Amino acid sequence: MRIFDPHIHMTSRTTDDYQAMYLSGVRAVVEPSFWLGQPRTSPESFYDYFDALLGWEPFRAAQYGIAHHCTLALNPKEANDPRCTPVLDALPRYLMKDNVVAVGEIGYDSMTPAEDTALAVQLQLAADHDLPAMVHTPHRDKLAGLRRTIDVVRESALAPDRVLLDHLNETTVKEAKDSGAWLGFSVYPDTKMDEDRMVTLLKEHGPEKVLVNSAADWGKSDPLKTRKVADALLKAGFDDDFVDLVLWRNPVAFYGLSGRLVLDVPEPAPEHEGNTILRGAPKSAPDGR
Amino acid sequence: MTEPSAPTDLRAQLDQHLEEPARTWLDQALTEAAAHRESADTRPLPLWERRFAEAGRRCGAEHADSVRVLLLHTALADPETLNRMYAQGTGVERRAVLDALPELVADATALPLVEDALRTNDTRLVAAAVGPYAARHLDAHGWRHAVLKCLFTGVPVDAVAGLARRARGDAELARMLGDYGHERTAAGRPVPEDLSRVLALTAPTTDGPAGATGPHSPSGKES
Numbered sequence: 001m002r003i004f005d006p007h008i009h010m011t012s013r014t015t016d017d018y019q020a021m022y023l024s025g026v027r028a029v030v031e032p033s034f035w036l037g038q039p040r041t042s043p044e045s046f047y048d049y050f051d052a053l054l055g056w057e058p059f060r061a062a063q064y065g066i067a068h069h070c071t072l073a074l075n076p077k078e079a080n081d082p083r084c085t086p087v088l089d090a091l092p093r094y095l096m097k098d099n100v101v102a103v104g105e106i107g108y109d110s111m112t113p114a115e116d117t118a119l120a121v122q123l124q125l126a127a128d129h130d131l132p133a134m135v136h137t138p139h140r141d142k143l144a145g146l147r148r149t150i151d152v153v154r155e156s157a158l159a160p161d162r163v164l165l166d167h168l169n170e171t172t173v174k175e176a177k178d179s180g181a182w183l184g185f186s187v188y189p190d191t192k193m194d195e196d197r198m199v200t201l202l203k204e205h206g207p208e209k210v211l212v213n214s215a216a217d218w219g220k221s222d223p224l225k226t227r228k229v230a231d232a233l234l235k236a237g238f239d240d241d242f243v244d245l246v247l248w249r250n251p252v253a254f255y256g257l258s259g260r261l262v263l264d265v266p267e268p269a270p271e272h273e274g275n276t277i278l279r280g281a282p283k284s285a286p287d288g289r
Numbered sequence: 290m291t292e293p294s295a296p297t298d299l300r301a302q303l304d305q306h307l308e309e310p311a312r313t314w315l316d317q318a319l320t321e322a323a324a325h326r327e328s329a330d331t332r333p334l335p336l337w338e339r340r341f342a343e344a345g346r347r348c349g350a351e352h353a354d355s356v357r358v359l360l361l362h363t364a365l366a367d368p369e370t371l372n373r374m375y376a377q378g379t380g381v382e383r384r385a386v387l388d389a390l391p392e393l394v395a396d397a398t399a400l401p402l403v404e405d406a407l408r409t410n411d412t413r414l415v416a417a418a419v420g421p422y423a424a425r426h427l428d429a430h431g432w433r434h435a436v437l438k439c440l441f442t443g444v445p446v447d448a449v450a451g452l453a454r455r456a457r458g459d460a461e462l463a464r465m466l467g468d469y470g471h472e473r474t475a476a477g478r479p480v481p482e483d484l485s486r487v488l489a490l491t492a493p494t495t496d497g498p499a500g501a502t503g504p505h506s507p508s509g510k511e512s
Contacts, residue, residue, distance in 0.1 A: 051379075054380065055380035055383070058380065059412075059413065092334065093377060098342065098344070098350075098353070098381075260345075262350050
């Protein structure tokens with residue numbers, strides 16, 4: 001089984017997670033830039049973070065046989081802090097990088113005027129850079145937030161079929177689908193969606209343009225949720241082709257709109273020891289490469 | 290370094306492997322880089338630097354390194370430009386800047402880039418950092434730690450330019466390698482094969498004084 005997790009914050013995860021994901025069938029991830037839990041106070045903190053998403057994190061992922069791409073943006077929460085908004089001016093030099101497959105996560109948090117501006121500006125940046133956009137729908141006041149998001153997308157230069165609306169659920173799926181956008185569902189241990197509800201939702205609404213992700217980050221979350229959804233789908237009677245469509249071909253099609261996806265990552269390298277991310281290899285492991 | 294890095298070699302190699310539309314894209318990108326050399330493009334993002342960023346998706350990840358190095362050569366990127374492109378670069382872009390240093394920078398002004406790369410744990414950058422530019426300019430202390438880092442992180446020491454020349458008669462490097470080997474043995478772990486290879490290279494030449502550090506670090510001191 002091959003799995004593409006189209007939304008996971010690997011910066012917050014360990015190498016054990018990478019290994020477990022690989023063993024579960026995960027071969028590709030997209031890491032959207034987002035809030036780090038602790039608010040940032042200067043644009044430079046964002047640039048170091050973006051550099052890590054374009055340098056260290058893909059390197060780390062490749063050690064475990066996983067292709068890593070990212071989406072970059074000023075997230076809606078921090079778009080409200082004027083100390084962070086200069087990030088919008090620096091984004092063009094980042095959006096031209098090969099590993100950037102969308103502008104994101106953008107969208108709404110508290111639906112403020114500053115968030116309106118950041119969303120509109122960044123949808124335009126996506127259009128200018130020939131990139132799709134990954135738009136998160138708010139956790140609070142979700143349906144109203146979705147409607148406002150769809151309105152802003154309609155007014156933008158970006159076609160709805162180049163937009164992924166994420167963190168959807170039973171209350172927002174229909175209007176999101178009617179908008180013509182791609183549909184993202186985050187599966188979490190306690191909040192957002194769960195495996196069984198995901199199965200029910202797919203039975204009802206079909207697999208077209210549907211992406212399932214773990215959205216795993218620094219909070220209570222599970223980087224293997226994509227595999228758990230795949231197993232739940234098979235158990236519910238869906239076939240391998242259906243699972244492959246939702247968990248591989250759909251995310252490949254959406255992020256492939258960037259023209260920048262490279263999915264052929266070599267098998268994990270043999271373990272090497274010393275002060276690297278693969279430190280602590282068993283004593284019997286061959287040294288060097 | 291086994292890859293050809295002279296501009297003519299890179300161009301010949303790319304001409305042989307690239308197909309359309311990558312070939313036309315490269316011609317255009319190189320023309321832009323050469324034009325930049327004639328009249329400096331002062332826009333925030335000069336055109337050829339955009340081409341540098343998009344080399345992977347235009348020519349394929351397997352050719353991106355060569356294309357980027359060739360663009361840097363063609364634009365005759367100065368140390369200030371190289372510094373900025375490294376600082377704003379992705380991992381693979383930084384690797385290309387490091388690969389271009391021996392051709393583009395005669396003195397030691399770009400050494401901070403090599404030192405930055407050697408501080409990372411990204412083995413792609415560590416391997417690119419220990420090329421001919423480091424062999425030429427890294428001081429004895431920094432160079433010894435670079436060799437040791439290669440052994441630690443599993444970068445084959447074949448990547449270290451000028452290894453035999455700089456290792457010859459380096460008693461301090463021999464001591465560091467011996468200590469590392471001892472630490473490995475004490476932990477019940479195997480000693481990297483490359484370690485004994487480098488250790489053998491530290492033997493003084495028969496006609497030179499024992500403990501000499503070679504012609505490029507005449508003081509023999511750590512800085």
